[in-house]
Amino acid sequence: MDRSQKTDAVAQLNAIFNEVGVVVVTRNLGLTVAQSTDLRTKMREAGAAYKVAKNRLAMRALKDTQYEGLSDLLTGPIALGYSEDPVAAAKAAVEFAKTNDKLEIVGGSMGGQMLDEAGVKALASMPSLDELRGTLIGLVNAPATKIARVVSEPANKLARVFGAYGAKEAA
Numbered sequence: 817m818d819r820s821q822k823t824d825a826v827a828q829l830n831a832i833f834n835e836v837g838v839v840v841v842t843r844n845l846g847l848t849v850a851q852s853t854d855l856r857t858k859m860r861e862a863g864a865a866y867k868v869a870k871n872r873l874a875m876r877a878l879k880d881t882q883y884e885g886l887s888d889l890l891t892g893p894i895a896l897g898y899s900e901d902p903v904a905a906a907k908a909a910v911e912f913a914k915t916n917d918k919l920e921i922v923g924g925s926m927g928g929q930m931l932d933e934a935g936v937k938a939l940a941s942m943p944s945l946d947e948l949r950g951t952l953i954g955l956v957n958a959p960a961t962k963i964a965r966v967v968s969e970p971a972n973k974l975a976r977v978f979g980a981y982g983a984k985e986a987a
Contacts, residue, residue, distance in 0.1 A: 829874060829877030833877060833878060834881055836900055837899065837901060838902045838904075839886060839905070840921065841890065841894055841895075841896060842897060842919055847916070855912050858911070859899075861908075864899035865899065865905075866897045866905075868896075869894070869895070875887045885930045886925050889923045906924065907944065909936070910937055
């Protein structure tokens with residue numbers, strides 16, 4: 817890479833760090849191209865992204881962002897998983913690491929909060945933003961359906977009684 821490409825890479829990473837909700841640092845020790853492609857696909861499906869970055873360029877990009885504390889984790893062959901959803905990148909990385917021992921979760925950060933490996937795994941076990949929204953909508957919707965059922969039940973019972981009397985008189 818020449819100097820202008822490095823400057824562009826730092827600017828691009830800095831823009832990413834200023835937009836995302838979570839960054840997960842992974843160490844990929846011997847991942848094949850197929851495995852790396854599979855991981856990227858799973859990240860993309862989860863709404864996250866996965867990028868292999870040079871440590872020095874990533875450290876420069878971290879400066880003046882809320883993820884500045886991650887620079888201590890950037891040693892060896894690392895890659896960064898990130899997403900706007902606070903859970904998506906962590907969940908995808910942890911799920912892939914369970915099936916592939918060549919990917920190691922080093923740590924991460926959610927906003928300004930630094931996370932160690934256990935913290936990233938705990939974050940991955942939480943429901944995603946979409947799952948939480950679905951649960952909230954279900955909770956809000958449940959009382960409305962119960963009210964509708966309570967209001968309509970007496971009328972249904974009355975209709976059944978009249979139907980039974982009608983059937984009794986016809987017989």
